[in-house]
Amino acid sequence: MNQPLLETGTDVPALALFTDFDGTLVEIAETPDSVHVPNDLAEQINRITREFDNAFAVLTGREIADIDRFLAPLHLPIAGAHGSQRRRADGSMEEVDEELIAGAEEIARAIEPLAVAHPELLIEPKPGTVALHYRQAPELADACLRALEEVLADHPQYSLVEGKMVYEARPIGFDKGAALRAFMQEEPFIGRTPIFIGDDVTDEDAFRAAQELGGVGIKIGPGETAARLRIADVTSVRALIGGLGDLVHRAEPVLTETTAH
Structure with a gap:
């Protein structure tokens, strides 16, 4: 109703x-x-x-x-x-804290080889966060997820957030x-x-x-x-x-x- x-x-x-x-x-x-x-x-x-x-x-x-x-x-x-x-x-x-900015930059650099191999992917760095867009290549969703999960294992202060055709590394809290x-x-x-x-x-x-x-x-x-x-x-x-x-x-x-x- x-x-x-x-x-x-x-x-x-x-x-x-x-x-x-x-x-x-x-x-x-x-x-x-x-x-x-x-x-x-x-x-x-x-x-x-x-x-x-x-x-x-x-x-x-x-x-x-x-x-x-x-x-x-x-x-x-x-x-x-x-x-x-x-x-x-x-x-x-x-x-955002300078340490988190530096962490986001490290994450962006770590996933860059995936974007180089697949130019239809887009890495969007922001202050303290990183977005990996796969809207133009939806078949790469799993590859994007795996790449970020692997990188974030070394960055415990970040969490992985799923959006519409995008995965983001975001500071916890x-x-x-x-x-x-x-x-x-x-x-x-x-x-x-x-x-x-x-x-x-x-x-x-x-x-x-x-x-x-x-x-x-x-x-x-x-x-x-x-x-x-x-x-x-x-x-x-x-x-x-x-x-x-x-x-x-x-x-x-x-x-x-x-x-x-």
Whole structure:
């Protein structure tokens, strides 16, 4: 049975909105640099940021610099590289430890021979993390997994995370859920009810964190999830964000209660 985010006639609480980027605000592309950003996306986000009294943040596997480039001229609160780097709402930065940066560089060098042998693979180094994309060569998924598992045996401070057509080496203790919790302890997020919208396995930590803090996770598309609500696709996300100023009347048509947990 479809269930609205808020019952008609209830008071809308002060909300804090968090979203993923790829697969949420924009469609997933063949390569990280080929993503298409709609011309009006930055304007729409700027508008909802004002409506939420600046309590809007992006939680992404990308670097902060990538999001700044795609959403220019906005300078949002962002947790990048799955939370291993974070820019607070006041603009101050929480940077990853230098040791973890060095570890990620070692991991990237160790898996480079695989990418050289298979140019369709893409290694994406980030501050403290490494992503190995196989979207253009799905038949190499097992080879990518084995290569990272072998390398990470010598890097116990890292964990292996699976995403959509990508494997990532991520420092243990850093994830989108931890990033969301950190934001919720700071202005302008503190005291608000968090909503997190995402599409991937790496978003599950943030779904759980938002719901444990009294808010809601919204999963895009099919698949098992901890999120309480589900939304169809990126187009529906844009419609939902566009209607959050009038949540009762605009959110209900595109949200359904999840049945798979």
